[in-house]
Amino acid sequence: xxxxxxxxxLAILSAGLFYVLQFGVAHIPxxxxxxxxxxxxWANAEPAKPVIKESxxxxxxxxxxxxxxxxxLVPHIFAKNAHDLFFAQGYITATNRLWQMEFxxxxxxxRVSEIVxxxxxxxxxxxxxxxxxxxxxxxxxxxxxxxxxxxxxxSYSDGVNAYISSLTYKTLPLEYKLLNYYPEPWSKLKxxxxxxxxxxxxxxxxxxxxxSNAISLLGEEITELIYPDFxxxxxxPIVPVGTTFPHTDIHLDTPSVIGxxxxxxxxxxxxxxxxxxxxxxxxxxxxKTGAPILCNDPHLQLNLPSIWYEIQLSMPDYNVYGVSLPxxxxxxxxxxxxxxxxxxxxxxxxxxWYKVTFKDATCNAYLFDHEWKAIKERxxxxxxxxxxxxxxxxxxxxxxxxxxxxxxxxxxSSYFLASAWTGLEPxxxxxxxYNLNRxxxxxEYVKAxxxxxxxxxxxxxxxxxxDIALWQQGKFPMKWPKQGKYVMDGSLSEYQWQQYIPQSENxxxxxxxxxxxxxxxxxxxxxxxxxxxxxxxxxxxxxxxNERLALMNNITVEDMMLLQNDNFNMxxxxxxxxxxxxxxxxxxxxxxLKTLNQWNYVNDALSEAATIYEVWYDCLDSLIWxxxxxxxxxxxxxxxxxxxxxxxRYPNHSIFDIKHTTDKKETLDDLVNQSFSQAINxxxxxxxxxxxxxxxxxxxxxxxQHLARIIPFSATNIEIGGNKRIVNACDSRWGPSxxxxxxxxNPIKAYGVYxxxxxxxxxxxxxxxxxxxxxxxxxxxxxxxxxxxxxxxGMTTQTLQTIKP
Numbered sequence: 078x079x080x081x082x083x084x085x086x087l088a089i090l091s092a093g094l095f096y097v098l099q100f101g102v103a104h105i106p107x108x109x110x111x112x113x114x115x116x117x118x119w120a121n122a123e124p125a126k127p128v129i130k131e132s133x134x135x136x137x138x139x140x141x142x143x144x145x146x147x148x149x150l151v152p153h154i155f156a157k158n159a160h161d162l163f164f165a166q167g168y169i170t171a172t173n174r175l176w177q178m179e180f181x182x183x184x185x186x187x188r189v190s191e192i193v194x195x196x197x198x199x200x201x202x203x204x205x206x207x208x209x210x211x212x213x214x215x216x217x218x219x220x221x222x223x224x225x226x227x228x229x230x231x232s233y234s235d236g237v238n239a240y241i242s243s244l245t246y247k248t249l250p251l252e253y254k255l256l257n258y259y260p261e262p263w264s265k266l267k268x269x270x271x272x273x274x275x276x277x278x279x280x281x282x283x284x285x286x287x288x289s290n291a292i293s294l295l296g297e298e299i300t301e302l303i304y305p306d307f308x309x310x311x312x313x314p315i316v317p318v319g320t321t322f323p324h325t326d327i328h329l330d331t332p333s334v335i336g337x338x339x340x341x342x343x344x345x346x347x348x349x350x351x352x353x354x355x356x357x358x359x360x361x362x363x364x365k366t367g368a369p370i371l372c373n374d375p376h377l378q379l380n381l382p383s384i385w386y387e388i389q390l391s392m393p394d395y396n397v398y399g400v401s402l403p404x405x406x407x408x409x410x411x412x413x414x415x416x417x418x419x420x421x422x423x424x425x426x427x428x429x430w431y432k433v434t435f436k437d438a439t440c441n442a443y444l445f446d447h448e449w450k451a452i453k454e455r456x457x458x459x460x461x462x463x464x465x466x467x468x469x470x471x472x473x474x475x476x477x478x479x480x481x482x483x484x485x486x487x488x489x490s491s492y493f494l495a496s497a498w499t500g501l502e503p504x505x506x507x508x509x510x511y512n513l514n515r516x517x518x519x520x521e522y523v524k525a526x527x528x529x530x531x532x533x534x535x536x537x538x539x540x541x542x543x544d545i546a547l548w549q550q551g552k553f554p555m556k557w558p559k560q561g562k563y564v565m566d567g568s569l570s571e572y573q574w575q576q577y578i579p580q581s582e583n584x585x586x587x588x589x590x591x592x593x594x595x596x597x598x599x600x601x602x603x604x605x606x607x608x609x610x611x612x613x614x615x616x617x618x619x620x621x622x623n624e625r626l627a628l629m630n631n632i633t634v635e636d637m638m639l640l641q642n643d644n645f646n647m648x649x650x651x652x653x654x655x656x657x658x659x660x661x662x663x664x665x666x667x668x669x670l671k672t673l674n675q676w677n678y679v680n681d682a683l684s685e686a687a688t689i690y691e692v693w694y695d696c697l698d699s700l701i702w703x704x705x706x707x708x709x710x711x712x713x714x715x716x717x718x719x720x721x722x723x724x725x726r727y728p729n730h731s732i733f734d735i736k737h738t739t740d741k742k743e744t745l746d747d748l749v750n751q752s753f754s755q756a757i758n759x760x761x762x763x764x765x766x767x768x769x770x771x772x773x774x775x776x777x778x779x780x781x782q783h784l785a786r787i788i789p790f791s792a793t794n795i796e797i798g799g800n801k802r803i804v805n806a807c808d809s810r811w812g813p814s815x816x817x818x819x820x821x822x823n824p825i826k827a828y829g830v831y832x833x834x835x836x837x838x839x840x841x842x843x844x845x846x847x848x849x850x851x852x853x854x855x856x857x858x859x860x861x862x863x864x865x866x867x868x869x870x871g872m873t874t875q876t877l878q879t880i881k882p
Contacts, residue, residue, distance in 0.1 A: 123836075135239050137236070137239050142155065143877075144165065145862065145875075146873045151387045151389070152389070156392045159232070162232075162392045163406045164233065165236060165877055167234060167237040171240040173403075176260075180192075181274055181404065187203070187210065195463075198459065206485065213269035216503055230265045233406040241263065244260070251840060268507075278352065281500075285562065286564055286711060287711055288562060289336060289339065289341060299731075299732065303732070304562075304713075304715060308616065312616070313619050314601055315586065315596045317586070331557040335559040341481075353376045353801070354376050355372070355595075355806070356373040356420065356595065358539040360592040361543050363630055364632045364633070368821045369820075370637055371412075371539040374641050374813040374816045375420065375813070375815055376801075376812060380782060380783070385402070386400060388401050391862070395514065398411050398412060399412060407511050410817060412819045416538060418513060419537045420535065421537075422532065422534065423601070424614055425533055425601070426561055427553065429476075429498075430497075431476050431573075432493070433474055433482075434568050436449050440452060445475070445567070445568055452472050456468070478496065481493065481494040497573070499531045499551070504528075504552070513525040519540060522546070530552040531551060531552060535548070540821060545588060546588070554578075555575065555577055556608075559611075584606065595626060597619035622640065626640075640804065643803070646680050646687065647678075647802070653676075653690055656749050680773055680799055680800050685773070687798070689771065691800065696759070698714065700752050703737070781793075781795065783839070799812065814831060818856065829857060833846070
């Protein structure tokens with residue numbers, strides 16, 4: 078304990094220095110309170126064995142609640158009614174994750190400047206212009222129109238607030254002390270903001286602006302070649318190639334021009350292309366036990382505290398285990414006594430951009446179908462710590478808010494761009510998860526997810542009765558070909574969304590003959606699907622997973638663990654042989670080449686060949702797409718899959734000619750050799766500068782960072798393999814945020830791990846509990862209790878009692 082306390086003190090002092098350097102002396106907390114040995118940061122250092130009171134009296138409960146904590150601090154909550162179950166979930170989650178819950182909702186709402194000052198003003202302005210608060214308010218209206226959802230959220234909020242009301246400065250989470258502010262009361266709006274924060278993270282990506290810039294640079298023919306809606310081979314979609322879809326008569330008003338191709342000197346605010354996930358389920362006919370096995374590992378940014386909170390929730394006719402989002406009721410990914418489910422991101426484009434023409438400089442009206450339509454103004458007051466508030470106004474069209482235009486942020490453009498996004502529409506995803514938590518079979522699973530709108534997700538399913546299935550679920554605009562691929566004319570109605578794809582016709586598969594279902598962010602269907610869609614699709618992880626599952630029989634849980642941690646680099650296996658063949662004789666003597674020639678295409682943590690390949694490919698990619706690196710022209714680099722197909726098929730294509738050289742026309746051969754020389758220099762310089770070997774984990778430098786980027790509260794340089802196009806999709810900042818494997822035996826057996834711990838307190842031994850097992854590809858057995866008396870060694874029972882008047 079003494080050793081840990083000294084480490085904690087040093088971390089706090091380092092964090093204080095980091096904070097001063099980041100935000101200035103003016104925002105440091107009052108030294109007397111912060112350093113007070115009885116109530117300051119010292120009070121946040123917890124003993125190795127947590128002190129869990131045998132009973133707590135809490136105002137707001139209707140009856141007694143039993144909470145059983147296991148040796149990882151996972152709470153198993155047993156209540157007698159729904160109010161108490163979700164009240165207790167809110168209370169207990171806040172006990173461990175309050176600061177994280179609130180900070181994420183401040184971020185979503187564009188309120189970070191209230192906490193850290195004016196450095197985040199432009200971030201807050203963009204969050205307001207994306208409309209997340211507006212969308213959250215509409216979502217609360219949807220909650221309030223549904224009695225069940227309203228009651229669940231109010232119970233959850235009451236539980237969070239019961240914990241907040243119990244806090245003193247001494248018991249405040251550490252970050253509040255360090256950043257010198259206090260928590261606000263929790264509300265349904267904050268839970269809605271959290272859901273919109275996730276929706277924006279998962280579906281906020283859009284390439285309309287970048288592709289419009291690309292087509293103005295390269296022309297339509299090359300742009301369509303390098304950004305195809307469908308590749309011509311090897312797509313391996315979620316619904317197998319050759320599936321017959323029902324015939325549909327689609328009647329949409331279609332314009333003669335698909336978009337406005339001009340120079341847009343803005344880059345659409347979007348999320349990383351590393352966001353993804355894997356999930357699959359195998360039929361009992363392929364497993365050793367004869368029961369289906371379901372697996373899921375969502376790939377998200379690796380943060381501390383973890384994005385997930387592990388929990389069991391139980392009441393009459395409701396018993397579910399899995400991970401929840403701190404700040405939202407129910408379980409998001411998990412299992413109950415009858416079924417298991419998991420999710421991956423749907424990656425279809427559900428955010429489109431429109432060029433808006435205003436009547437005059439007042440921006441009070443915009444052109445639509447030859448008439449002037451009134452704009453709606455939404456005043457936004459952004460409070461700034463230590464400064465006067467900033468008053469902004471967000472303009473709303475019928476498409477959605479205007480995010481870019483003259484006078485907005487540092488934008489110097491002469492045009493206005495508005496976005497249409499399904500996340501701006503009222504929805505009730507909470508009800509979907511509540512019903513999914515208590516579903517017993519396939520029909521109830523389908524009914525539960527049918528109301529889920531945004532973010533679109535691939536819901537994998539397996540049941541104790543033997544069924545497996547996968548639905549891509551979301552609210553998808555029905556589009557004419559190429560609609561939403563480029564910036565569109567906002568003045569004409571044929572460019573707006575006209576209809577939505579019927580939910581029953583969303584891509585899905587049930588008990589297929591191949592005896593498994595899977596998704597890894599790839600295309601949901603082949604071109605036989607009757608509706609047009611575009612998006613951002615994976616082409617390697619999906620094929621590797623399907624290749625392995627097709628070959629497996631007598632599958633065990635251990636086999637699935639190995640597959641989730643698989644580091645085979647299919648991208649390298651399809652590109653490196655060509656790259657090596659094209660190397661000239663002058664590069665044949667490199668020691669790096671010898672290492673590559675002996676490589677097995679596996680990105681294990683200690684592989685040096687993986688580092689050499691990744692650096693070389695990145696250099697080659699940059700040379701190939703030099704024409705897209707133009708100052709003032711925001712573009713998107715084509716997918717690796719597309720680039721490699723072009724390398725294989727058209728090595729003499731004009732795209733391989735380096736734009737700024739005029740004395741010769743380069744081919745792929747030239748670029749391969751130039752990039753190899755560049756890679757050698759980069760690798761040599763890195764070794765000299767860092768005094769380290771070229772092992773992949775050292776070069777990749779995976780880190781799990783504190784949510785506020787407070788480095789001493791982060792885990793850095795983690796020894797783990799993988800990469801974004803590999804099944805173990807772990808790069809420097811993104812990776813498997815929760816690995817879960819469920820064998821649908823009777824009783825169910827389940828295993829899971831995430832890169833963090835149950836506590837959000839950096840001073841707790843439960844802050845980073847799972848990182849080492851996660852790194853090594855190991856799992857915890859998940860103990861799914863039948864009732865509160867079903868105890869195991871190391872468990873501690875706590876009773877939550879109501880305070881009677």
